[in-house]
Amino acid sequence: MTSTPTQAVADRLRANHGTALTLGAGCKLPDDLMIEIDPGAHLTIGDRVSIRRGSTIQVHRGATVAIGNDVAIGEHTFISAMAGIRLGDGCALSNMVDLHDHNHRPRTPANVPTSKLVLWASGFEAAPIIVEPGAILSNKVTVTAGVRIGANTRVGANAVVSHSIAPDTVAAGVPASVRRHFDGVPTTAHEDRRTLTIGFFGTSIMEHLEAFNAQMTTQADLPEVGSKVTVEGWHRRGWVHRLTLSLRAARAHVAFEMRNHGEGGATSRDVAGIVEADRATTGVDYDLVFLGCGINDVWRRFQNRLSEAIDLGEYTRHMNTMLEQLTGYTRQVIVIGETPFGPVEDPETVAAMNTELARYNEAARTAAAAHGALFLDVWAPFTAAARHLPADDATGGVWSDDVHLTELGDTILLQQTEHLLTEHRIIEALLDYPLLERDQALAVYGPLFARHRPAPV
Known part of the structure; x- marks a missing residue:
């Protein structure tokens, strides 16, 4: 032939x-x-x-x-x-x-x-x-x-x-x-879908636990008004959950692996321990990390829980340590400034608390700049919303208990976060595979091509 x-x-x-x-x-x-x-x-x-x-x-x-x-x-x-x-x-x-x-x-x-x-x-x-x-x-x-x-x-x-x-x-x-x-x-x-791994390290503002029962969200089987249901567990909600939905809706072709390490009541000392433990136990490399803490560092002193309070010097050390660690295995880090306190105490005390918290936010901004991270300042838009809303506003304002946030407060955080991501084209940049030294690239990206190579003999 x-x-x-x-x-x-x-x-x-x-x-x-x-x-x-x-x-x-x-x-x-x-x-x-x-x-x-x-x-x-x-x-x-x-x-x-x-x-x-x-x-x-x-x-x-x-x-x-x-x-x-x-x-x-x-x-x-x-x-x-x-x-x-x-x-x-x-x-x-x-x-x-x-x-x-x-x-x-x-x-x-x-x-x-x-x-x-x-x-x-x-x-x-x-x-x-x-x-x-x-x-x-x-x-x-x-x-x-x-x-x-x-x-x-x-x-x-x-x-x-x-x-x-x-x-x-x-x-x-x-x-x-x-x-x-x-x-x-x-x-x-x-x-294989492109996957971005996003981490959140912070306080209850990020954790935002919400009790759930499946019947509460099943439209065809909602419980009667006034009846009792059993709490079956906790969902993480708040602005982190909304950001997750927003990213997935806008980029359905991308897989987002969201790791929320927010912890209620955590000070910067606690968050630093969470960051260290996460790296030691999981070894995860992140594409994007949001880091925010400080509100409990300040609050504990005004609650007279002095053993848990963190002064500005220690807070700054924790922020620098965390940023040094995170920037070593994260492509982009965003430090989020804390939201102010509402009228949780008498006006004079709240003013003193917010003056102190503003100093911690400024220290976080300085630490972010020193480590090549971005800083998201949410103080001004948050206080503007709180100032303009009537006291009897049907939405409940921006605070649920003058520290934690309502849905409106979460929406402000979401909007500010999305604006920063858009302004700096962060997600678009993260969708590119990062350039690595040749031999490192072979090791890191080898799994993407493993099924296209013959099995080792």
């Missing part, structure tokens, strides 16, 4: 690369296809893949390139991986598309201790590129390291995609920006 040109190319590639290459059936491959696979690397090409002339695929040491089924790759396309690149089923790359999942590291003294003027002396940093099923990249699109392009998304010609793009989106420009969204078709092949 006479071999077709494509079959001859496939036979040659299999002979050249052996087990480093997994090549599916029914592929259309050009004679001049250039494939380079370094030791420890792997290239998987699915079934019915079409690659046009002049294209190159480089898979550097230890990396993975996984091309799904029914993928079309145009002429003179260049794919180069040091961590990993994944093309989902049915996606299309037009002519002269460039995908590089790595960059040269900056030529700093730390990266080039010998000051050698060699192009690669500073080493490389890498992060995955993932193109989900059904996405289309038009002519001359460039995709940079750490980017994820959602299913069905279409990127216009000559665009530079330097940040992740949601599914069912049209994007264009340099850098690529969203032009519109559309109702995309369901994809038959589902990629």
Whole structure:
């Protein structure tokens, strides 16, 4: 039987690369296809893949390139991986598309201790590129390291995609920006969802426990007015719960793992212990952390619980210690200033309490700046709402007991938090995979590509 040109190319590639290459059936491959696979690397090409002339695929040491089924790759396309690149089923790359999942590291003294003027002396940093099923990249699109392009998304010609793009989106420009969204078709092949891990460390303002009974929330089986129900447990509610719902509603294609470590009555000393214990027991790396405490540090002194009160010096030490720890394994930390006290005592005492609490908030702001964290000051919008609401307002005001918050108070915190996230484009930045030193990137991102590599013998 006479071999077709494509079959001859496939036979040659299999002979050249052996087990480093997994090549599916029914592929259309050009004679001049250039494939380079370094030791420890792997290239998987699915079934019915079409690659046009002049294209190159480089898979550097230890990396993975996984091309799904029914993928079309145009002429003179260049794919180069040091961590990993994944093309989902049915996606299309037009002519002269460039995908590089790595960059040269900056030529700093730390990266080039010998000051050698060699192009690669500073080493490389890498992060995955993932193109989900059904996405289309038009002519001359460039995709940079750490980017994820959602299913069905279409990127216009000559665009530079330097940040992740949601599914069912049209994007264009340099850098690529969203032009519109559309109702995309369901994809038959589902990629692993992007997951962001968000932690909350603070007091009852974050914990916000609420008693529940399933009958209380089942609309078809609500208890009679005046009847009794049994408390079955506690839900965490408040502004943290609302933020969770808001993030999931706005970005349904992203998985959010929310870890609320808020604890009622906690001082900065207690929260510092929670942060340390969490790291020691779970070892979780966070994408985003919210940190807030101080109200109980101040309140305990005015309650005459002096053994539990934390003075400003100790509070500052705890904040700096926590921020030093958290910034070591968290991509973005946000310190939230405490909300003021309501009329929990006589007006003169409350004024003194709030004067003191304001000093703690300022210390938190200073500590945040010193550690590269953001500070969210909620004092002014909170007091403005409290000042303008009538005393007999039907909403109950902003405090439920002049310390803890009502739904309205929680909504103010939610709005201020969402504004900060939007202003700094924090979630958008976190959806990109962070660039890591080459060998670290292979270790950290390896699990994303494990199922696309043959099992170890």
